[in-house]
Amino acid sequence: MSIGNSPDGNFPEDERPFEDDRDERLAERPSIGRALQQARIAAGLTVDDVSNATRVRIAIVHAIEQDDFAPCGGDVYARGHIRTLARAVRIDPVPLLAQFDEAHGGRPAPTPAAPLFEAERIRPERRGPNWTAAMVAAIVAVIGFVGFTAFDGGDADTTQVAEGSTPTTSKPASPTPKADKPDADPKPDPTDSAIAAAPRDKVTVQVSAADGRSWISAKDHSGRLLWDGLLKQGETKTFQDSSKIDLVLGDAGAVQLYVNGKKIEDDFQPGQVERLTYTKGDPEVG
Template identity: 80%
Template sequence: MSIGNSPEDERSFEGDREDAFPSIGRALQQARIAAGLTVDDVSNATRVRNGIVHAIEADDFAPCGGDVYARGHIRTLAKAVHLDPEPLLAQFSAERGGRPAPTPAAPLFEAERIRPERRGPNWTAAMVAAIVAVIGFVGFTAFKGGDDSGARDQVAEGSTPSTSKSASATPKKDSKPADTEPEPSDSAIAAAPQDKVTVQVSAPDGRSWISAKDHNGRLLFDGLLKQGESKTFQDSSKINLVLGDAGAIQLYVNGKKIEDDFRPGAVERLTYTKGDPQVG
């Protein structure tokens, strides 16, 4: 009768060795149970699917999709169950024949690389850009033209001054001023609205500084009126004038000539309202 270990003794020795050096999955499972966590708890905390957690605890790393991902899952699960992941990663490397060499980044993302394609000219975009440019040019031209014509034709009303020159009152260059005073035409007199006050200031015989304000006291014009020039002001109720050299000025109020005999060099302050001309 030989003396030796019985099969029961051998099985007991193998069980003790397994407890002393548990596998990676067994170590993670024991740590999870010791922490009072379920597989669902670990899955929710780490976002690792239940099936992968069960497979890793059974030492099946195939569902991980490769050693790189298996290492990441081992590290994540170990931290979740309060284990140091480094010994488990070292054991995993030893069982897999050492730590694999780093995989170059380019092959991993080869499938996602956007390869440039040679394309022909984008005629649609070019046509749209050309149409937009033409529309912008036409709009700018129309807007600028409208501003110019409006500036020429506008008559001062309220706080907006305007200038109108009389062809008969404007002397030609290098010619003597006309001997006769300019008279407003019948159409100009008829055009004066009855519900507003219209004042035309002209300088047929010289030049004078003038200032014009509306009934609110807002300035319509303040400057020098040269010989031969004229300006027209219009307001809903009242025009206030200051003439620096009243003797050089001819006035028409609401289409009618003012016959006052202003002295040369005299400064006059005048106010005109709707209705018949009157000096304020």
Template identity: 80%
Template structure:
């Protein structure tokens, strides 16, 4: 079968009996041909495999791996051929029982409970403790010096007044240490025996899915622009990004500078050690 190096060869015959409402695959195929693009061109631009492009244009959504992935591919292909994806997605939802509901947030809580199990050294807590110790020692030394100089002024055998005994304690002079504000580098001290992945929707809303090395679902839903999620596992974290162009990733404390295209669906796997796509 030709991969369609010439879109002119794929132009359909004119048929006045054609139904008013085209199928999803037929609409995508006509828009691609009208744009002068081949299947190879669309696959290269969207990073969707050629076999999946052919299947979708034939209205076969089985190779997509599920309704969620099929919706993402339809949106990506429609944008590539300059077609509004909204009517196509509505048509798909009508034919497949409606839009899939997001997974409840309970699995997310399980993922978040993994984080307190880190056994690496907590350098932030150690630094705060050291600062407290130094400030306390300086305050105590200053207080002790003031107390010694004041005691020489008391007459022999006299009793100190109540105001003298009610001297301030060192902890009253100790400034309260502010709690560090979280930042993008907050996961830089992630343990070496685990993989830690932070997903941030920096450039728009995106659907994401995350699973651990056993295939257990950690999260399945949408991140609004400005929201972040952190996932951790002992071996690897599997991600699916519905709109990879809107996402910024930090893996084991390091920023991932992949040039993801807007609307592209990405499947990624990260493991322990240096960030790498599995």
């Protein structure tokens, strides 16, 4: 009996290469999709159950069970879906992944590390906020606002007495009695100063606390507060605007008003609160 090869080059029946046995085992092994489907049915799960548990779309689950991995979007995603579905139906994903790699050219090569480091190296450095530019912008905004306010405030419509922001306060000078005349000359009429400070193109209001003290509030035509405070007896305040003066008198009976150089003859009662408005066409009762 010959131990080597037969003369015709064929192997004996019991000495065939092991590759034939491997091919038979592969032929008997179920496909990946079939294995997953059988495991799902054995676990008593539906495709909807597996989809809800794994968040893999129902269409992809159906495709994988039919051994159609195209909807996965690539081998990397297909391997991930196979691993996820195998765990959901309680089978080992390792043999299925090995079977997938055999059929699709092996496991995908890992991404080279060099490009990642290069991308990290050339990533633009984050910079903090440019505080210098922010401060310059803020200064420019403040200067612009101040300039606009100054230009707007210089308009003739909001001009006050002597073009100042604070009304003048004056006390009538006390006459000095003369030695040879026991009776001094009477005080000058407050209307003299009111007339002198009453240009025709503006409204001028003079408030004198003649008979006591009174709280006074005055605003111009735009509602800007000109003065707000207590006017003591003997004191005088003069307010001026291009079109209108609004007054509030806390004790109207204690004050005397002169509008555009003319005395207002109103019978105000002591303790009476009055809200008055005067314009260039007055004096009229406010």
